[in-house]
Amino acid sequence: MLTPSKFSVRKFQFALLIAVVSAFIVFGLLYRTSSQGDFSDTYPKGFRGGACTIESEALIIGYSGYYLPEGYESPDDLRSPHVPVQCGKIPEPASLNISIDLLYPESARDFSLALRLVKLEIDEKEHQQEHEVMTTPAQQHPSGVITTAFKLDELGQYILYLEGKNTENADLQVKIPLQVGLDWKNHLKNALSPLLKKD
Incomplete structure (x- = not known):
């Protein structure tokens, strides 16, 4: 007992x-x-070596970004003021430099691809709306790398679309989610990160 x-x-x-x-x-x-x-819904295995990966039916890309905080003033030293972004999470409105690697297939370098940035907003009827912020013209990228810079002025959710046509003239699209401003999960994750770092 x-x-x-x-x-x-x-x-x-x-x-x-x-x-x-x-x-x-x-x-x-x-x-x-x-x-x-690792991220189970990305390939190859999500966040690796400073880049994230996204897989669609027709295309696999890797992307990485760096942001420059709003109101940044040049310091006396020469260190880079740009802060790396992990998988599209930007803590505050900022200027963002993003690099997209066309990983697979190799023929993606011959695809005609454009970028389109939209901001997601909720209307009065609680429907999600996309408001276009920026577009770039479609073109081929023989180097396999697409680089662009733009400014994200407001907090909220954005999507950077990589879209165009493949060599068979079929439409394709990849969505890169961007979040400006951190929620409570991000703040908790940042607080725990120093405890989880390996020596």
Whole structure:
């Protein structure tokens, strides 16, 4: 028969087990990771070497970005003021330099591709609307790299569309999500990051 003290110990052990399991679940939700510790819906394996990857039926791209905070004033030293962006999360309105690598297929260098930036907004009827911010003309990219710079003036959700036609003249589109301003999950993730860094 369990004594009151043994019962209290068992209750404590059970509560500790629940807390540990909950911590793993919260960590997975915050970092949107699979059991291998990477983004499960991207290829190859999400965030790698400073770039994120997105796969569509016709195209696989890698993208990376750097932002320059609004109101930045040049310091006396020569260090780069640009801050890297991890998978489209920009903490504040800023100027953004983005680089897109055409990873697969190799023939993507011959595709006629354009960029279109839109801001997502909700109208009075709670429908999501896209408001165009910027476009670039369609062209081929023999180097396999597309670079562009633009300014994101407001907090909110944006999508950078890479769209055009392949060598068979079929339409294609890849969506690159951009978030300006961090939510509570991002703030918690940033707070925990120093504790999770490996030496």
